[in-house]
Every structure is written in C-alpha cells, then in structure tokens.
Amino acid sequence: MSSTWFRRSKKGILTTTEEKKETPDGLWHKCPQCKTTATVKELHDNLYICHKCNYHNRINAKEYFEILFDNNEYKLLFENIVPKDFLGFVDMKPYGARIEEAQKSTGLKDAMTVGHGKMNEKDFVVACMNFNFIGGSMGSVVGEKISRAIDYCIKNKLPLMVISKSGGARMMESAFSLMQMAKTAAKLTQLAKAQLPYISLMTDPTTGGVTASYAMLGDINIAEPNALICFAGPRVIKETIKKDLPAGFQRSEFLLEHGFLDFIADRKILKQKLTTVLEWYMIEPAGTH
Amino acid sequence: MQFLDFEKPLEDLYTQIHKLKEMSAKNKVDVSNSVRELDASIEKTRSQIYDNLTPWQRVQLSRHPDRPYTLYYIEKIFTNFTELYGDRQVKDDKAMVGGMALLNGEPVMVVGHQKGINTKMRQLRNFGMANPEGYRKALRLMKMAEKFNRPIITLIDTPGAFPGLEAEERGQAEAIARNLFEMVNMKVPVICVIIGEGASGGALGIGVGDRVAMMENTWYSVISPESCSSILWRSWNFKEKAAEQLKLTYKDMSSFGLVDDIIPEPVGGAHSDPEKTAETLKTYLTNAISALKMISPDDRITQRIEKLSKMGFYDETVTADNGTPAQIDAIT
Numbered sequence: 001m002s003s004t005w006f007r008r009s010k011k012g013i014l015t016t017t018e019e020k021k022e023t024p025d026g027l028w029h030k031c032p033q034c035k036t037t038a039t040v041k042e043l044h045d046n047l048y049i050c051h052k053c054n055y056h057n058r059i060n061a062k063e064y065f066e067i068l069f070d071n072n073e074y075k076l077l078f079e080n081i082v083p084k085d086f087l088g089f090v091d092m093k094p095y096g097a098r099i100e101e102a103q104k105s106t107g108l109k110d111a112m113t114v115g116h117g118k119m120n121e122k123d124f125v126v127a128c129m130n131f132n133f134i135g136g137s138m139g140s141v142v143g144e145k146i147s148r149a150i151d152y153c154i155k156n157k158l159p160l161m162v163i164s165k166s167g168g169a170r171m172m173e174s175a176f177s178l179m180q181m182a183k184t185a186a187k188l189t190q191l192a193k194a195q196l197p198y199i200s201l202m203t204d205p206t207t208g209g210v211t212a213s214y215a216m217l218g219d220i221n222i223a224e225p226n227a228l229i230c231f232a233g234p235r236v237i238k239e240t241i242k243k244d245l246p247a248g249f250q251r252s253e254f255l256l257e258h259g260f261l262d263f264i265a266d267r268k269i270l271k272q273k274l275t276t277v278l279e280w281y282m283i284e285p286a287g288t289h
Numbered sequence: 290m291q292f293l294d295f296e297k298p299l300e301d302l303y304t305q306i307h308k309l310k311e312m313s314a315k316n317k318v319d320v321s322n323s324v325r326e327l328d329a330s331i332e333k334t335r336s337q338i339y340d341n342l343t344p345w346q347r348v349q350l351s352r353h354p355d356r357p358y359t360l361y362y363i364e365k366i367f368t369n370f371t372e373l374y375g376d377r378q379v380k381d382d383k384a385m386v387g388g389m390a391l392l393n394g395e396p397v398m399v400v401g402h403q404k405g406i407n408t409k410m411r412q413l414r415n416f417g418m419a420n421p422e423g424y425r426k427a428l429r430l431m432k433m434a435e436k437f438n439r440p441i442i443t444l445i446d447t448p449g450a451f452p453g454l455e456a457e458e459r460g461q462a463e464a465i466a467r468n469l470f471e472m473v474n475m476k477v478p479v480i481c482v483i484i485g486e487g488a489s490g491g492a493l494g495i496g497v498g499d500r501v502a503m504m505e506n507t508w509y510s511v512i513s514p515e516s517c518s519s520i521l522w523r524s525w526n527f528k529e530k531a532a533e534q535l536k537l538t539y540k541d542m543s544s545f546g547l548v549d550d551i552i553p554e555p556v557g558g559a560h561s562d563p564e565k566t567a568e569t570l571k572t573y574l575t576n577a578i579s580a581l582k583m584i585s586p587d588d589r590i591t592q593r594i595e596k597l598s599k600m601g602f603y604d605e606t607v608t609a610d611n612g613t614p615a616q617i618d619a620i621t
Contacts, residue, residue: 232452
C-alpha cells in the first residue's frame with residue numbers, strides 16, 4: 001500500500017525553533033470567517049473585505065477616510081481634545097494607564113476621529129470611531145468630538161455622518177460616559193433644527209450606549225453587512241433568557257428585517273450610495289433660493 | 290422589619306427591646322426605662338450608621354424590599370391619577386407606568402419605572418426592567434403632556450433596560466435613543482427624580498429633563514456595580530470596590546453637575562418613613578415646577594442642551610502662536 005518514495009525517513013518536525021523561517025508579519029491576512037488567506041495588499045485593495053466570503057474586516061477611521069474621501073485628502077478636526085482620568089478610576093489597572101497604553105499602541109488620542117473632506121467633490125464631515133482604542137468605548141472625548149462636529153456642520157452647513165464601532169459606554173468614566181448619550185442626542189436636535197442631514201453608519205460591532213443614542217438617531221440608519229448591532233450583547237441576553245439565540249440574531253440583516261435600518265451597504269458601494277443619498281438632501285430645489 | 294447586613298447593630302437592639310417587652314408582659318415588670326434607653330441608643334446607632342454610608346450600602350438601600358416605588362409616590366403625592374396603558378404599537382409594559390394626575394390641583398403627567406412589591410408582582414413588573422414598549426409608552430404620554438401643555442414628572446427606579454430577545458427585536462436601543470432626543474425637545478417642564486436604582490440607559494431613557502434630582506439613598510451610573518465588577522475585574526466579588534470607583538452616589542453626582550438637585554430621605558432610608566419621604570418629594574416637585582414655569586419653553590430647551598453639552602471631562606491642548614502647546618482644563 002505505501003510506496004517508499006514518499007515515506008518520511010524521520011518522524012516528526014525536525015526543524016529546530018532557531019532554524020524556523022519566520023513569515024514576515026503583516027504580509028498575509030487570514031479571513032476570520034472563512035480562513036481564506038490574502039496578501040495585505042490584496043486586502044487593502046479590496047477595501048478590507050474578504051474576496052471569498054465578503055467578510056467585512058474591522059477597520060478604523062484612517063481606513064474609512066481613505067475609502068470615502070477623494071484622493072485620501074481630508075482635514076482632521078478637534079485633534080486637540082484628549083482624554084483624562086478625572087475620576088481616578090482604578091480597576092485591575094488605573095484608567096490613566098489604560099489611556100496611555102491605548103494611545104501608544106494605536107497612535108490615536110481617543111476612540112473618535114473626525115475628518116472633513118470631499119466625497120465625490122462634495123464637502124462631508126465624517127466622525128468615525130476606532131475600535132482599537134479601548135474597544136471603541138464612548139467616553140467624554142467621543143461625546144465632545146461629536147458635539148463639536150455638529151457645531152462645525154451647523155456653522156459650515158455641512159452634512160454629518162457618524163461611523164459607529166463600539167463596545168458601548170466607557171465604564172471608567174462612569175456616569176460621565178452615560179451622559180454622553182444624552183449630550184449627543186441633545187446636539188443632534190440642533191443639527192435637525194438646522195435641517196442638515198445626519199447619517200448613521202453602524203459597523204461591527206455597534207453596541208450598548210452608542211446604539212441607544214447617536215447610532216440609532218440617523219435621518220437614515222445604515223449598516224455594513226453582518227455587523228453586530230445591539231443594545232444588550234448576545235452573551236448577556238443568553239444568560240438572561242437561558243436559551244440559545246437564533247442564527248443571525250442582532251446582525252445587520254436581522255435589524256433590517258425588523259425595521260431599524262434603512263439599508264445595508266456593502267463597503268464597496270458605500271461611497272457611491274452615500275453620494276446619491278447626500279445629493280437628495282443637499283440639492284437645492286429648482287426655482288427656490 | 291427587614292434589616293440589611295450593615296444594620297446588624299440596629300437589629301440587635303430591636304431584638305433586645307422585643308425580648309424586654311415580652312418579658313415585661315410575662316412577668317408584669319415595668320421595663321419602660323430600659324426601653325427608653327434602648328430607643329435612644331437605636332436612634333444614636335442609626336445616625337451613626339446612616340451618617341457614614343458607603344456607596345455600596347446606598348446601593349443596598351436603593352434596593353431595599355420595603356422601599357417605596359413609583360405607584361406609592363403617585364398615590365401619596367397626586368390626586369385624580371388615571372393610569373394610561375400601552376404604547377399603541379405592541380403592548381403594555383408593566384415595568385413602566387404612567388398617567389394623568391393633579392399635583393396641588395394642577396394637571397401633570399407622571400411616568401416611572403415600577404417594581405413589584407411581592408414575588409408575583411415582581412415577575413409581573415419584570416423587576417422594573419422595561420422593554421421598548423415601556424419607553425415608547427412613556428414617550429407617548431410625554432408627547433400628550435406636551436400637546437396639552439402639562440408638566441412632566443418622571444420617577445426613575447430600574448436595574449436596567451431589559452436585556453431580552455424580544456426587547457432587542459423590537460429595538461430597545463432605538464426606543465431609548467428616541468426618548469433622549471425627544472425629551473431634550475419637550476416644550477413643557479420636565480422633572481426627573483431617581484427614587485431608587487438609576488442604572489444606565491434604562492434610567493436615562495426617561496431621565497432627560499430641566500431638573501434631574503436624586504434621592505439620598507439612590508445611585509445613578511453607567512452600569513450596576515455587579516456588572517462592572519464582572520467585566521472589569523472578571524469576577525462578581527468586587528461590587529463594593531466597583532460601587533466606590535463608579536462614584537454613583539448623590540454626593541458625587543451632584544458635585545460633578547450631572548444631577549441638579551438632591552432630595553433628602555429620613556434617617557434610616559425612605560422605607561423607614563415613606564409618608565415623610567413622599568411629602569419631601571411633593572415639596573420638591575411643587576417648587577421645581579413653579580420655578581420652571583417662569584422660564585419660556587424655548588429658554589428651557591436651550592438650557593437643557595447647554596447643561597448636557599457641558600457634561601464630560603477632557604483636556605484641550607491649545608497650540609499657542611509660538612508653537613508650544615499649552616494645557617487648559619476643560620469644563621467638567
């Protein structure tokens with residue numbers, strides 16, 4: 001049965017650890033969903049979508065801005081607003097140390113980045129959350145940046161989009177983080193009064209206090225495919241009801257079916273879709289001034 | 290009487306009194322002097338305990354099974370209360386109650402979380418955890434109040450919005466978000482009082498107003514101390530520590546400017562003298578409404594937004610002309 005020409009002469013892996021050839025980091029990417037590999041370059045060119053299963057990899061502000069703004073040109077706004085540990089919150093680590101660590105590892109100031117650029121030649125302000133910064137949690141800086149982005153849009157008569165991607169409120173800021181929900185909702189009433197469009201794009205994951213405030217308050221609410229969008233997370237619900245959750249529960253398609261999204265936009269058509277939508281809002285009706 | 294763990298010294302004293310009285314009944318001995326002494330020491334012990342409550346003890350008090358709930362206050366404070374049911378969409382949520390009522394003869398709208406007073410009722414009321422229908426019912430009633438120019442009073446007492454399958458299906462997040470947005474814009478005075486537990490979005494969902502007050506033995510936080518412990522410490526054993534770190538008491542919350550007013554409770558907590566507590570609450574509501582009526586609707590809304598806009602702490606670095614960044618402490 002066994003032919004000798006392919007039989008291993010020695011058993012086991014014989015390469016010593018020192019002799020192992022390292023694959024250079026960041027050259028290949030394995031899809032978390034279907035395990036297909038692609039080069040990082042291919043992934044980038046495909047807008048961080050798996051070319052095989054359409055899995056939308058989690059990306060942050062820098063990548064979204066590159067996808068949305070013409071020629072990757074934009075101005076960052078309110079970068080001078082930075083977090084601080086006002087409460088002196090200490091759990092297993094002091095909050096101050098968590099902030100520093102996150103800033104070091106991400107090169108960001110906090111979980112929100114605001115950019116003003118042109119999308120298909122039209123001015124657009126995008127506030128995008130960074131999940132890599134303490135789980136994209138919403139603290140005072142996130143609330144304040146949204147708040148200022150709204151003021152900026154009102155002053156310059158610009159449309160606003162917030163891209164949500166968040167584990168929810170930032171516990172280490174306690175009630176201050178809770179109040180960001182009310183604060184951002186309050187500011188959005190001003191944007192509404194100014195009759196400027198507010199688009200909420202929910203991406204994987206959008207949860208907790210973020211969903212229960214600005215993420216759900218868009219003039220249109222849209223989502224990327226298969227994003228987890230919820231108030232209470234699946235684990236908490238499972239513990240509460242002690243039952244398994246149906247497949248696809250709390251995913252974008254589920255929310256669309258239940259009437260909470262206007263549509264789902266694949267990242268590849270996002271820019272075009274947004275352009276079409278914004279045109280509807282921003283076009284001056286004929287014959288009026 | 291139900292005693293909490295930190296009330297053990299009180300319980301002992303009450304037991305002593307009880308034993309003395311029993312003895313005196315049996316042996317026909319006059320114990321009134323001893324009883325008087327014990328009564329005095331009860332008062333003293335109670336003050337000592339209640340002057341030094343830890344944040345976790347306040348959390349315990351806010352959950353005391355004898356603590357008055359929304360419907361109790363409604364009965365004591367208002368007249369002609371007509372409960373109104375349903376969100377006009379899906380169902381009636383028993384964890385959220387509301388209706389039209391008169392406060393000193395003046396029409397108002399009252400809504401609030403409702404907990405159950407016994408095991409059966411607790412289940413019916415879903416432990417005060419509202420579903421989206423509850424928030425939508427509250428909004429429906431508040432909108433009606435706005436239409437007929439009646440002040441709104443909300444009473445908050447919830448361990449959180451219900452984390453259930455149907456709740457998610459019917460848009461718990463959307464229901465809460467919508468309420469925040471609409472409450473900011475209410476043309477009538479809105480007064481919110483935390484009468485028990487103020488947990489997270491479930492509390493805030495009826496908690497945006499011109500005046501937000503906390504009763505003395507309540508808490509208001511982004512998360513319950515238990516859940517916070519389980520997430521940040523990965524264990525349920527750090528709830529006392531979490532309660533401290535979360536700065537969830539009336540003292541902290543008012544010093545941060547996150548709540549406007551404090552409503553005192555009798556020594557021993559609201560449940561030790563519910564009638565008196567209701568009276569204090571009534572006085573507060575009466576005064577708050579008459580003060581708010583002096584302000585125009587537009588100004589009230591503007592002030593609401595201004596108040597909320599100031600909430601938050603962060604540093605704002607300013608790059609001066611010479612290129613050196615200066616630090617200024619931002620508003621808190």
